[in-house]
Amino acid sequence: MILKELIAAIYHKLQEPLPGKSAHLKLAPYRKSTFDLDFNKINPKLASTLLLLYQPGDKVKFVLIQRPDYSGTHGGQISFPGGKNEDGETLKETAIREAFEEIGIVKEKIQVIGELSQVYIPPSNFLISPFIAFLDENPRFIPEQKEVKQILEIDLDELLREDVIQEKEMVVGKNTDNPMKIKVPYMDLHHHTVWGATGVILSEFKDLIS
Secondary structure, three states: OOHHHHHHHHHHHOOOOOOOHHHHHHHOOOOOOHHHOOHHHHOOEEEEEEEEEEOOOOOOEEEEEEOOOOOOOOOOOEEOOEEEOOOOOOHHHHHHHHHHHHHOOOHHHOEEEEEOOOEEEOOOOEEEEEEEEEOOOOOOOOOOOOOOOEEEEEEHHHHOOOOOEEEEEEEEOOOOOOOEEEEEEEEEEOOEEEOHHHHHHHHHHHHHHO
8 A cells, every 4th residue: 555545545535424433333442422422511621633644665554652551541551642632722733732742743744634533532521533644754753751651653454454353351440440341342453452532533544444
């Protein structure tokens, strides 16, 4: 796959209705969808993430990060670069800023293609706006040590495997006062368990480009 051709295909696909709910439900941990919620009642906090594509060689890749272990809802999890929206910035600007702060990608080099469906995270009451972007050059990652335990470079081919979605019992909220063991769907990407909001976003992206 060539990145230039993929970007053109994504631009085209984003003009059509997004896979949305059907894609989300494949990876939704609680088998519930963002599309079923009334946000006037929930009043969620807003945040953005960046799905960043690049091609250092023959294969197109995207970047994920592992959060450090900490006492909180998302400690140790695999995620996209991203974070909370700040006053005075658009959600797209949030995604770009967070990519710079967390993994060191120069803002001016990030070319945003478009936006996927929003994803709600019940435990932390965040509503995530996922943006797709690309780089015309090989990235030079500079992880922010307080926010990033490690950077994971994933081949896009791995996401497109037929058996990428699996299921297993996991402890949800293990770093909180109310951990629960439930069976959840996840993606097996380079031997990493990718689930929750990150899995939901990747499920829609996979359906978009398949």
